[in-house]
Amino acid sequence: MQRLIVDMDGVLADVYSQFRKYEKEESGINQEPHAIIGKKEGEAYKNVRIYVNTPGFFLEAPVIPGSIEVMEQLNREYELFIVSSAMEFPLSLYEKYQWLQQHFPFLSWQQLVLCGSKKVVSGDIMLDDHFKNLDHFNGKTILFTQPHNQLADPGRHERVNNWKEVAELLLPQW
Structure with missing residues (x-):
C-alpha cells in the first residue's frame, strides 16, 4: 500500500x-x-x-470543498497521513488536532503528524500547497493550487486545482 x-x-x-x-x-x-x-x-x-496566533483561527477554518469525501476514499486506498506544520504557531497544535477530529473523524490519531519541518517525512506521494515542502520530498509530488502558487510554474510537481482533480489523479475508479 x-x-x-x-x-x-x-x-x-x-x-x-x-x-x-x-x-x-x-x-x-x-x-x-x-x-x-x-x-x-x-x-x-x-x-x-x-x-x-489568534485563538480560534485554525479551529474555525472552513473545510475545502470536496476534501472530506475524497479523503474518506483515499483513506481506504492508501496508508494516509496528515502532516501539518504546527510548531511555528504554538496555538495551532491543539486547534489543528481538534479541527481534524471534527471534520475528518475517520482518521485515527496515529495518522496525524503535527510537526515543525516536513523534511523528515517520507512516503510515496505528497500533496501540499507549498513548494518548500514539496521540493525536498523524494516521492511523487502534487501541488494543490492556492493564490500564492497560482502563477508559479509547478516544475516537477503535478498541479491540481481542487479535490475533484485529486480524486481523478489518485483514485482511478473515481
Whole structure:
C-alpha cells in the first residue's frame, strides 16, 4: 500500500477564507481572491502572523470543498497521513488536532503528524500547497493550487486545482 502524505492548511483547511475574514473584521478591507494571486500570505494580508496566533483561527477554518469525501476514499486506498506544520504557531497544535477530529473523524490519531519541518517525512506521494515542502520530498509530488502558487510554474510537481482533480489523479475508479 502506498503512503500518501496530505497537508492540512491550504489543502484541507481553507486558511485563505480565514485571512480574508480576519482582515475584514480588523480593518474593513475585503480583498477579492483575484487581488492576491501570486502573493505569499504575508504579502497579501498585513497581519498574517497576528491572525495565525489568534485563538480560534485554525479551529474555525472552513473545510475545502470536496476534501472530506475524497479523503474518506483515499483513506481506504492508501496508508494516509496528515502532516501539518504546527510548531511555528504554538496555538495551532491543539486547534489543528481538534479541527481534524471534527471534520475528518475517520482518521485515527496515529495518522496525524503535527510537526515543525516536513523534511523528515517520507512516503510515496505528497500533496501540499507549498513548494518548500514539496521540493525536498523524494516521492511523487502534487501541488494543490492556492493564490500564492497560482502563477508559479509547478516544475516537477503535478498541479491540481481542487479535490475533484485529486480524486481523478489518485483514485482511478473515481
